[in-house]
Amino acid sequence: MTVLQIVALAAVAIGATAVVAAGDALRQVLVLGIYGMTLTMLFFVFQDPDVGLSEIVVSTVGLPFMVLLALRKVGEHEAERAREKEEQE
Amino acid sequence: MSRPVRLSLFGLAGAGLAAVLVIAFRGLPDFGGYQGVYGQALDGFGVTLRHATDLITALNFDFRAFDTLGEEYILFASVLGIALILREMRGERAEPHQGDAEEHQFADASHALRALALGLTPGLIALAVYIVVHAQLTPGGGFQGGIILGAGPLPVFLAGRYLRMKRIAPHVLVEVADALGAAGYALLGISGLVLTGVFLKDALPLGIPGHLLSGGQMDVVSVLIGLEVSGAFLVAWSEFLDQAMVVKGGAE
Numbered sequence: 028m029t030v031l032q033i034v035a036l037a038a039v040a041i042g043a044t045a046v047v048a049a050g051d052a053l054r055q056v057l058v059l060g061i062y063g064m065t066l067t068m069l070f071f072v073f074q075d076p077d078v079g080l081s082e083i084v085v086s087t088v089g090l091p092f093m094v095l096l097a098l099r100k101v102g103e104h105e106a107e108r109a110r111e112k113e114e115q116e
Numbered sequence: 117m118s119r120p121v122r123l124s125l126f127g128l129a130g131a132g133l134a135a136v137l138v139i140a141f142r143g144l145p146d147f148g149g150y151q152g153v154y155g156q157a158l159d160g161f162g163v164t165l166r167h168a169t170d171l172i173t174a175l176n177f178d179f180r181a182f183d184t185l186g187e188e189y190i191l192f193a194s195v196l197g198i199a200l201i202l203r204e205m206r207g208e209r210a211e212p213h214q215g216d217a218e219e220h221q222f223a224d225a226s227h228a229l230r231a232l233a234l235g236l237t238p239g240l241i242a243l244a245v246y247i248v249v250h251a252q253l254t255p256g257g258g259f260q261g262g263i264i265l266g267a268g269p270l271p272v273f274l275a276g277r278y279l280r281m282k283r284i285a286p287h288v289l290v291e292v293a294d295a296l297g298a299a300g301y302a303l304l305g306i307s308g309l310v311l312t313g314v315f316l317k318d319a320l321p322l323g324i325p326g327h328l329l330s331g332g333q334m335d336v337v338s339v340l341i342g343l344e345v346s347g348a349f350l351v352a353w354s355e356f357l358d359q360a361m362v363v364k365g366g367a368e
Contacts, residue, residue: 028147076255077172080247084263088270092353096360103360 031072038065052098056091063087167322168252168331177257177337181316184337185301188344192298195348202355208363225276233275237284240268244342251338252331258341262297265342266349278361282354290350297344304336 042062049055063086070079117125145151158175168174176184247254248261272281305316312319323330 075172077170077257077260080256080260081263084260084267088267089263089349092270093356096353096356099360 029072035065035069035072039069042066053095056094056098059094060087060091063090163325166252166331166334167325168334169326170252170254170257172255173251173257173334173338174331177251177334177341178318178332181337182305184341185305185316188298188301188341191348192294192344195294195352198352198355202359204363225274230275233271236271237268240264240271244268244346248338248342249328249335252334253326253328258338259345261338262342262345263349265346266353268346269350270353273357278357285350285354287351287354290347290354292347293343294347294351297340297342297347300340301337301344304333304340308333 039062042058042065046055046058046062049058063082066086067079067083070076070082150156158179159171161179162168162171162174166174166178168178244261244265246261247256247264248258251257251261269281269285272284308317308319309315311317318332320332320336322332329335
């Protein structure tokens with residue numbers, strides 16, 4: 028195993044822990060994107076650029092985009108519900 | 117269950133799992149010492165039999181093209197599900213964004229950001245086309261190129277132009293690309309059945325290894341998957357975007 032491979036494995040371990048540890052969902056999305064970059068690096072140093080190419084787009088654009096939009100929609104619903112509650116009181 | 121009980125349960129299960137994992141890892145082959153016969157055999161056939169210098173593509177689009185057909189339809193079906201669930205429902209109303217800042221937080225994007233988006237979109241599309249058509253030569257293929265192609269219009273959205281992004285990638289266009297890619301692959305398989313008597317069997321000339329038009333129908337499969345994947349991701353993203361930016365209200 029080369030030094031690069033050990034570094035990549037360590038980065039993935041740290042990145043995955045950071046995703047779990049991030050409390051706020053919005054922050055979690057950003058950490059998830061960075062974690063995806065470390066995974067891309069891992070695939071690349073383990074000589075699988077094909078999977079690395081998919082991973083880099085899916086994890087930095089595809090997934091965060093969907094989660095961010097879903098979070099926005101959820102936030103909208105919550106704000107609406109809070110407004111309705113205020114009106115009733 | 118109280119916290120100490122849960123922690124001790126985790127400690128017990130964690131220690132057990134660690135022990136089992138250590139025993140299992142000791143039985144693995146050495147790092148880098150691959151033992152599989154199938155993989156070693158395929159490794160030798162990629163260039164000689166199928167004239168493809170990228171073995172991964174030869175594996176996905178030729179040796180196991182039927183598996184890839186199934187995978188393509190998994191993506192197609194899941195995006196179909198998203199479109200079905202997120203279509204306009206009773207009680208919802210579409211309120212297109214009229215340029216007010218509240219609707220779109222990026223509405224006041226700077227000129228620098230807009231210029232960057234303008235440069236990124238054609239760059240991404242060119243890169244995607246390169247990766248799709250060089251599937252059998254270099255790393256990457258229909259899936260990788262397809263999702264990069266799908267990400268092409270997104271910088272326009274980031275520059276604060278959602279409705280303009282829809283002009284670059286209108287619903288009808290991405291839906292047609294999605295359907296065309298999915299149907300095309302199945303039809304390619306049937307054409308193999310008609311021409312050679314075997315589903316998905318290659319009827320095209322193999323060409324010279326390393327040339328753009330080599331590897332038989334791998335290029336065709338790559339282009340079809342590229343269309344399907346870019347269409348699928350754009351359909352999913354557009355549905356999500358519509359929900360977040362345009363559609364208001366709905367059943368609680």
